[in-house]
Amino acid sequence: MNNFTFYSPTEFVFGKATEAQTGTLVKKYHGTKAMIVYGGGSVVRSGLLDKVKQSLTAAGIDYVELAGIQPNPTDPKVYEGIELGRKEHVDFMLPVGGGSVIDTAKAIAIGIPYEGDFWDFFIGKSVPQTGLPIGVVLTIPAAGSEGSGNAVITKLDGLRKLGIRTPEILRPVFAVMNPELTYTLSAWQTASGITDMMAHIMERYFSNTQGVEIADRMCEGVMKAIVNEAPRVMSEPDNYDARANIMWAGTVAHNGTCGVGCEEDWASHGLEHEISAIYDVTHGAGLAVIFPAWLTYAAKHNVGKVAQYAVRVWDVPESDDLQAVAMEGIARFKAFLHSIGMPVTLRELGIENPDIDLLVRKFHEDKGKVAGNYVHLDSQASREIYELAR
């Protein structure tokens, strides 16, 4: 097991009607004027935005609004938010939504006090030293951004989708999580979220670090829970317990609970980011396409953990033929993805003629000559994975 730090100071307030506590929580964490960040009409139509505003007003918190955040969030909204925040002297960021809304708020949080261009942080030109505190009202369980110190933004100029990780500054101080708020998510959004959280665990689980029994068993337990609850949440969208289990799984998948002491991989996320940056597909759906392809490549070159995953998560019977065990596990994973309505090939994702040269080139531009840890991907390997994903 490797040395590690586990530090997850976010206060997660989970359950029915918890959005009513938003104002009190902003106040507890010293906010006086918040920027509410949200996406399209659903938080307006559902009445959630009004409830949040009422809660802020009741707690004596002033606010401004930044609406219209799109999936795969891009830099123009970040610049707009930074300008608004400076002009209005905002001291607290309050995203109400899913990962795209939260990540935009995070980028604004570090952009406001920074003299340079916020994009400096994403290209490694500068490191955030300070940021506004962030509190979240979560409506889409998927990205795990409510409990993570990460953010991902796409720069329109050049379509570069890049992530940063600065936990001490970017981790939300609180996250309000009411599973009822997720009842109205479409089947597509729900399934994409489920795929994203599975992927977050798998990026940690597929590791060559030895002696990590506790990490393995916890990852496997969370994956089992997701696999068991997914059919229920798809067939009964307003089943509270199913929604609640999936929602909490999305958080522990990405707040550091899973994978302690393991060298992580993250190549699949990088491979997917190129797809969603170029073709603007849903991140979770892109992962549904990439991860089976990556697993197929990984099983060929480093079968051990893939076989363990097949046995412990997918109940494949043990056998000495680890390759066969691994492939059966991958087949079951694909069948699971299909069962919740996810694509497992680029074609199924609607990309008939992927520009694989471009994908490979951009992937290695962003990640360097060799990416990934469980298996090392050079440009020949990443090409093979994109080809497997066709």
Next chain:
Amino acid sequence: MNNFTFYSPTEFVFGKATEAQTGTLVKKYHGTKAMIVYGGGSVVRSGLLDKVKQSLTAAGIDYVELAGIQPNPTDPKVYEGIELGRKEHVDFMLPVGGGSVIDTAKAIAIGIPYEGDFWDFFIGKSVPQTGLPIGVVLTIPAAGSEGSGNAVITKLDGLRKLGIRTPEILRPVFAVMNPELTYTLSAWQTASGITDMMAHIMERYFSNTQGVEIADRMCEGVMKAIVNEAPRVMSEPDNYDARANIMWAGTVAHNGTCGVGCEEDWASHGLEHEISAIYDVTHGAGLAVIFPAWLTYAAKHNVGKVAQYAVRVWDVPESDDLQAVAMEGIARFKAFLHSIGMPVTLRELGIENPDIDLLVRKFHEDKGKVAGNYVHLDSQASREIYELAR
């Protein structure tokens, strides 16, 4: 699933040589003068105390010392610490040891700024409003106090062993956890710790709350990891990975990670506290005696979760005869406890003639007429469990 708050703001710094970071961490959390609290000679003999002092000095942190904390810690040392802390204007508590040392430091931390008797907090006469920050250097994985907001102290006058729970004040700000520091623990201490952490998970796992798939799977995963690593840590006391897995399991067993959204039980801990208060036995060993007896009673009155535990943690084959499945699971749990050198009866614990009348009376004095949630224990039920434990 019930509403819940998950808030675990402790910074866990885990791995080899991490004790060298102690001074830096005290400084980070604004300590200028620490009270080092420890037990007997082992932290002195091992050189750990010197390393911690050097680390404090290097970071410019002043300190005083409170030594001689015993297992099942009692009130006189708390009073001594409060007096010392006030006299020396200490602003940071630094326990170096296991649960007894940490809990003593926690009681001192809330006692110093309180005008009344610290015992008021334990008998519910008063609620802590403030306390000194606490940082931990952990040497015994067992109690989970390094990540919990709880403390347990025994009042010598009347032998009352009582606990309090005030997470916002009592949760350590950091915990340094180097598995190498646990190599020298005796087999008895190691096994008692393993039993204690298993019990912490079981108190949460045995719940009537429905729809808690994520909590169940995570609890089962951590228990599986403990059961798998225990034989390795007993036979190879200086196996780093085995020690590391057990050490982290002890933390997640009690910092809120396990059992989210579940009504918890805790009757077995109450039943055991009476035993260790009266007979001064090791808490973990007392739990090894009480928990199988409690499970046997629980299986008779509410078999569901006991059977699930048997199947998922102890690999008992599924069957329609849930009672038989449950009893086989309990038999395997007992065999496991024996295999690591734990007693499973009061007689094996060295208590030939337990005063069951006294145990029952004190248990209900402390916990009320009816205790526990998974099964409700009146005085007839608690008597039956103590009798089963003979």
